[in-house]
Amino acid sequence: MIKGIHHIAINVPDFDLGLAFYRDVIGFEIVEQGQIQNMPRADRAVGLPNISATMAMMRAGSCFVELWSYGHPEGEDKTARPCDLGYPHIALEVIDIQSEHTRLENAGMTFVGPPVDFGDTSAVYGQDPFGNVIEIYEIRNPERTQLAHLRTRN
Numbered sequence: 001m002i003k004g005i006h007h008i009a010i011n012v013p014d015f016d017l018g019l020a021f022y023r024d025v026i027g028f029e030i031v032e033q034g035q036i037q038n039m040p041r042a043d044r045a046v047g048l049p050n051i052s053a054t055m056a057m058m059r060a061g062s063c064f065v066e067l068w069s070y071g072h073p074e075g076e077d078k079t080a081r082p083c084d085l086g087y088p089h090i091a092l093e094v095i096d097i098q099s100e101h102t103r104l105e106n107a108g109m110t111f112v113g114p115p116v117d118f119g120d121t122s123a124v125y126g127q128d129p130f131g132n133v134i135e136i137y138e139i140r141n142p143e144r145t146q147l148a149h150l151r152t153r154n
Contacts, residue, residue: 007057007064008090012130013077015054015069021129025107026092028058028065048073065090079131089125089133097122097138104136 012018022028033056036042043051052071057064080088094100097115101124105111111126120141126134 007066008087009066009068010090010128010132011068011070011075012132013069013075014130015056015067017129018067018069019056021107022058022065022067025104025109026060028060030056031059031064032057060092063092077131080133082125082133089135091123091135091137094136094138097124097136100136100138109134 010018010022019030023030034054036051036053036055039051043049050072054069054071056067058067059065080086082088101111101115104126108129109126111124113124115122115124115136115138120139120143122138122140123135126136128134
């Protein structure tokens, strides 16, 4: 039985910069942090030989993000656009989307534009310092469905 989603993993080329962004700017707290090296069990679990990586499990509310930076094997930049296959973005629920948009933009996050008001919700996509897509999403009426921001409106 599946209980739900535990975490989203994000791979970054610069662990310290990634940690500073997700911890200090976004506000995730570090739950666990460590080095992965010479761990055959980790190699088997991930399906890659001779893994060398730094990782941190972070939490904000009930959402966990697992930050990775691999030394070996070296990764390729396959940053996705919102329309690409795979895991193209994470969405962070915020309070006061206008203030969060300004705060995150001042901290170096780039956005596609200002937040878009959908009535009971507002949303806008942006990118972290590595190009990973992050949506900030405000729900002003909790009775609305989670997909309210995707509905077409005039």
